[in-house]
Amino acid sequence: MIKLHGFSASNYYNVPKLALLEKGIPFEEVLSYSGAGPKYKPEYLDKSPLGKVPALETPEGFISESRAILDYIERSYPTPALLPDTPFHIAKVQELAQFIELYFELVARRLIPSLLLGTKPDPTALKEVEKGLEKAVTALPKLSSFETFAYGDQFTLADIAAILNLPIVRNVGKAFLGGDPLTQVPNLDAYCARMEERPHVKKVRADAAANRPDFMAHLKALYGL
Template sequence: MTELLLHGYWRSSAAYRVRIALELKGLPYAQVTHDLRIGAQCEAGYRDLAPQGLVPALEADGTVLTQSLAIIELLDEIRPTPALLPAAPTQRALVRSMAALIACDIHPLNNLRVLQVLRQEFDAGQSQVNAWIGRWICDGFAALETLVAAHGEGFAYGDTPGLADCYLVPQLYSAERFGVDLSPYPALVAAGAVARELPEFARAHPARQPDADPA
């Protein structure tokens, strides 16, 4: 496979997921940044690659893939080890459902473009935006907490890092950014802490990215 080119933004949780997966797989990649704060992802040149104007997008072998779940599953197929999904079909489906709980039910409601609509079209202040963010994170985390408590053995699922951790760690980062109280979710916090200790997760952290704001 030719070099992988990841289009993203340092603080995008969806791009963060893909970076974690790339690091876990040990796959070399280059990055192109699109500053979401100034709408760089909406520029015509990028929309030619990613028609939705969203990050991440991955260029691989002449194909451009969007949507983090599709990208991560491709990485799992082209580099089967270490596996990000369990071997048994029902277990694989369970882990996918854990990832989808974040990707489909939490993150879209807290995406930057949604928050901009709240601010610009509904005159929401920052306290209202933060309440909105917290509401949907807590709603999803309450459900995910039961799954991690039941199926985690150190990590979000089982005793090795995998797909669920690729989604959990960035969502925890987002929750912490906005001051969400995480005390009701001890299993999530514990699994996230274990994952964050790994060098692969550390390298993928937003603050370690070349386009990150100065500390």
């Protein structure tokens, strides 16, 4: 049985976790927090060279980085498919997923330490995040109408990217930008509400909520907070 190493409060970990659940693939979860210093578990670097989560343990060895793990899962367990059946549409799903990761999640993530610790963000960083998210919000409707799924008429990797990354943007917006910037995207609110009703999404959310207190305790112990 394959094993997924990481922790459920991490959206990066939940990307392959949700893919595995949606495909119905048996897997074991192995709790491991990220990092590479002396306060971490140095043996984890044999699984993920930079000490990041997630890492997937397969019969042939370990794979790190969510994108590579997703590719392994899709090629090893092709049904049910999380990608369309033509090269163009596959590329469009990957385009949308990468757009969400790069121009929403990574931009908003700069303010996550302030969100977790309850501190005020650096004003320069705040302005840069706000400007970056404004550009992404304007561009997103060109890639998806969000009428049914994120792309096309089936649940794909683009939906996984949207479900697990866009809530970070919402939380950052509400905390620091005076409101949720994603409400400006047509059909997105209704789309997100539909996705939250999926059983495996509910499981991922519940597991994340259950793990969050332990993760925060880990951070406090690690950084002496």
